Amino acid sequence: MIVAVKQNKVLDQFSDLLPWAENLKDTAQDLWLKPISDGKWSLREILTHIMYWDRNSLEMMVPNMSEGAALFFADIEKHNQEAAGLAQSYHSLDTLIDDLVITRRQLFVLLKEKYNNTEKFTIDNRNYTYKKFVQLFIHHDEHHRRQIEGFLEQEKV
Known part of the structure; x- marks a missing residue:
C-alpha cells in the first residue's frame, strides 16, 4: 500500500502541468510567439x-x-530541433495547449497502467525505475514552467 501512495504522489505531480498549461490560455495569448x-x-x-518529449515517452x-x-532516449538536439519545427505548424495557442494536454493525459494514463x-x-546505460523516469520529466517541466512564469511576469511591467 505504501508503494501505491508514493506512486500516486509522483504521478499526481507529473499531472500538475495540466491545469498550469490550461491557465496559459488566459495569460499568454498576446505573448506566445515572442x-x-x-x-x-x-x-x-x-x-x-x-x-514532443511527452509524445516520445508515450510512443x-x-x-x-x-x-x-x-532503452535509449532520442538524440536530444535532433529531437529538440524537430519540436521547434513542429511548433511552426501551430497558429493558435489554444490548439497547441489542447494538444499538449491530450498528449500529457494519454501519457499519464499509460504510466498509471504500467507503473x-x-x-x-x-x-542510455543508466539505471532507471518508473519513479526515476517520471521525476526526470517533472524536473524538466519545472525548469520550463519557471522560464515561462519568469517571462510572463517580466512582460507585465
Whole structure:
C-alpha cells in the first residue's frame, strides 16, 4: 500500500502541468510567439518541446519499459530541433495547449497502467525505475514552467 501512495504522489505531480498549461490560455495569448529572451524559444516552441518529449515517452519509451529493458532516449538536439519545427505548424495557442494536454493525459494514463517501481531498466546505460523516469520529466517541466512564469511576469511591467 505504501508503494501505491508514493506512486500516486509522483504521478499526481507529473499531472500538475495540466491545469498550469490550461491557465496559459488566459495569460499568454498576446505573448506566445515572442522569444522569452534573446536567442531563446518562444512559449509556442517551449510548449511544443514539452509535448514532443511527452509524445516520445508515450510512443517509444513507456511501452518498452520492463524489467531488464535497455532503452535509449532520442538524440536530444535532433529531437529538440524537430519540436521547434513542429511548433511552426501551430497558429493558435489554444490548439497547441489542447494538444499538449491530450498528449500529457494519454501519457499519464499509460504510466498509471504500467507503473511498477520494482522494475528496473536502463536508459542510455543508466539505471532507471518508473519513479526515476517520471521525476526526470517533472524536473524538466519545472525548469520550463519557471522560464515561462519568469517571462510572463517580466512582460507585465
